[in-house]
Amino acid sequence: MLTTHPTRPAATSTGSEGNRTVALRFNDNILLQRLLGDHDRHLVRLEEGFGVRLSCRGNKIAISGETESVGRAQAAIIALYNQLEQGGTIDASQVDGVIRLTALPSRPEPPIEQRPARPAPEERPRHNGHRRPEKGQGKPQNAPATAFGDLPAIKTKRGVIAPRSHGQAAYMEMLANTDMVFGIGPAGTGKTYLAVAQAVGMPLAGQVDRIILSRPAVEAGERLGFLPGDMREKIDPYLRPLYGALHDMMPGDQVVRRMGTGEIEVAPLAFMRGRTLAHSYVILDEAQNTTAAQMKMFLTRMGEGTRMAITGDLSQIDLPNGVSSGLREAVETLEGIKGIGITRFSSEDVVRHPLVARIVDAYEQKAPAPRNVFRNRLRRENNGTSKSTRRY
Numbered sequence: 001m002l003t004t005h006p007t008r009p010a011a012t013s014t015g016s017e018g019n020r021t022v023a024l025r026f027n028d029n030i031l032l033q034r035l036l037g038d039h040d041r042h043l044v045r046l047e048e049g050f051g052v053r054l055s056c057r058g059n060k061i062a063i064s065g066e067t068e069s070v071g072r073a074q075a076a077i078i079a080l081y082n083q084l085e086q087g088g089t090i091d092a093s094q095v096d097g098v099i100r101l102t103a104l105p106s107r108p109e110p111p112i113e114q115r116p117a118r119p120a121p122e123e124r125p126r127h128n129g130h131r132r133p134e135k136g137q138g139k140p141q142n143a144p145a146t147a148f149g150d151l152p153a154i155k156t157k158r159g160v161i162a163p164r165s166h167g168q169a170a171y172m173e174m175l176a177n178t179d180m181v182f183g184i185g186p187a188g189t190g191k192t193y194l195a196v197a198q199a200v201g202m203p204l205a206g207q208v209d210r211i212i213l214s215r216p217a218v219e220a221g222e223r224l225g226f227l228p229g230d231m232r233e234k235i236d237p238y239l240r241p242l243y244g245a246l247h248d249m250m251p252g253d254q255v256v257r258r259m260g261t262g263e264i265e266v267a268p269l270a271f272m273r274g275r276t277l278a279h280s281y282v283i284l285d286e287a288q289n290t291t292a293a294q295m296k297m298f299l300t301r302m303g304e305g306t307r308m309a310i311t312g313d314l315s316q317i318d319l320p321n322g323v324s325s326g327l328r329e330a331v332e333t334l335e336g337i338k339g340i341g342i343t344r345f346s347s348e349d350v351v352r353h354p355l356v357a358r359i360v361d362a363y364e365q366k367a368p369a370p371r372n373v374f375r376n377r378l379r380r381e382n383n384g385t386s387k388s389t390r391r392y
Contacts, residue, residue, distance in 0.1 A: 021064040022074055029059055031084045035077070042080075042095050046073060049099035072102040088159070097164025097351060101151075152176060154197045155204065156249040161197040167349035168194060175309060178341035180302070182287075182331055183311040185345025186360040188352035192285050195309035196245035199281040203263065208305065209279040210262060213242045214298070216269045216289045239266050242285060269294060278303030287312035287327040289319055295326025315363070 026032045036043050036056060043061075047054050050073040052065030061077060063070050076098045080090055152172040154161040163169035168190050174181050175198040183191035199211045246255050246264065258264040269290065284290070284298055287310045302308055312327045319325060334340050347364070350357035 018066050018068075019064070020067050020070055021062060022070055024061045024063070024074065024077060026059045026061075026081065028085075031081060032056075032059060032061075034084055034090060035081055037090070037092075037095075041092070042090065045092065045095050046076060046099065049096070050076070050102075076102045093164070093351065096354070097162075100165045100348070100351075101163070101169070154194070154201045156197055156200050161194065161249075163194075164190070164351045165349040167343065167345045168351070171343040171345070172198070174341040174343055178339065179306075180299075180308045180340045181310070182327075182334075182340070182342045183309065183345070184314060184327070184331065184342065186313055186315060186347060186350060188350040188356045188360075189345035190349070190351055191311040191313075191345065192241065192283070193245050193248070195283050195285075195311055196242065197249055198309070199283055200246070200249040202281050202307070208281045208307065210281075211258075211264045212277060212280050212282045213239065213246075213264070213266045213285070214269050214272060214283065215239055215242065215285045216287075216294065239268070242266060242283070269298060272301055273297055275301055276303040277301045277306050279305040280307075282306060282308045284308070284310045285312075287330075288314050288317045288325050290326035291319070291323060292326045292329045295330045299330065 026035075037045075040056070043054050043056065046052075050065070050069045052063055052069050052073045054073070055062045055064075063073050063077075065073070079098055080095065083094075084090060151163055151169050154172065154176075163172055167185070171181075171183055171191070172194055175195060181195075183189075183195065185191060196213070199208075199213075202208045203211065243255075243266070255264065259266070269284065280303075282301070287295065289312075290298065299308070299310075310327065310330070312325075314325060314328055317325050331342060335342055347357040347360040350360060
């Protein structure tokens with residue numbers, strides 16, 4: 001257990017009214033050492049992330065700084081320690097995730113007409129066996145910026161998957177409650193990884209019978225030419241990221257066995273036409289590289305008891321010039337329809353190396369991509385409002 005001992009009011013001030021000091025006392029020194037990290041590297045990262053001063057002596061950590069920053073740092077340290085108490089481990093990425101969840105302000109709610117429709121409380125599915133508390137219940141008035149107990153979680157054979165940003169938390173909740181979810185945003189935001197985690201958790205909860213993973217076979221700016229082998233060996237390079245996520249969620253022998261029995265199917269998008277996908281969890285990855293016709297074909301495969309997750313990054317489209325992205329058109333067409341949810345990630349949600357977020361920001365600031373240039377040009381030509389040099 002961990003107990004908090006705030007200093008007396010007379011001692012909280014360090015020269016300005018908005019400052020205070022809080023001492024956290026830990027009963028397990030072994031877990032405390034894991035919390036601090038090798039050479040106190042986690043402690044240093046927490047100091048930098050929250051702009052506070054942390055000092056550890058014996059079994060206590062003292063937090064000094066502005067009142068709001070101290071409260072957030074306190075919530076983060078308690079959350080990390082509780083994770084260790086439950087048998088978990090801590091690494092640098094998890095520390096960064098907790099900092100991100102507590103330090104960033106919550107995103108504003110979208111307009112009501114743009115919010116995905118949510119089922120009635122009695123129809124709302126459980127989060128893999130756990131019911132989320134209703135708003136306003138079980139949360140003290142003066143709770144920290146983020147109440148970690150209210151965050152969604154996904155249970156897999158490898159453990160519990162928890163969000164590491166506000167965008168991921170909203171995405172995970174949408175995946176659990178919505179039949180069709182679009183996850184759009186830059187690389188490293190966990191769009192595909194969390195969708196695969198949700199897919200793996202649903203058969204364990206008896207909500208679907210099988211998992212279907214799909215991806216368009218489009219090369220990223222290269223022409224690889226002929227690939228040797230049978231059909232599966234030819235498409236494996238395109239689907240390798242999905243295999244990697246699967247192996248992170250469950251033991252390798254189970255992945256092989258379930259693929260052999262058909263419980264897990266990995267198929268290129270080209271083989272989806274004519275199928276009806278029932279009682280399945282279907283993921284379409286790299287959806288920005290689908291054409292409008294392919295996207296419509298895929299979305300209309302949805303059968304009874306099926307859930308779909310469509311992920312993609314509209315800033316990395318590898319389609320030929322003049323071909324509009326089916327993902328962009330689908331989002332513009334379907335946004336606001338009941339039963340369809342859309343989560344848009346930003347660089348704030350990047351959970352890879354910190355440089356990835358800076359790279360994404362730099363590219364966005366330098367060259368914002370024009371939207372629908374080719375589609376608008378074709379519309380003008382079809383309407384006769386643009387000169388054409390084609391001869392018939």
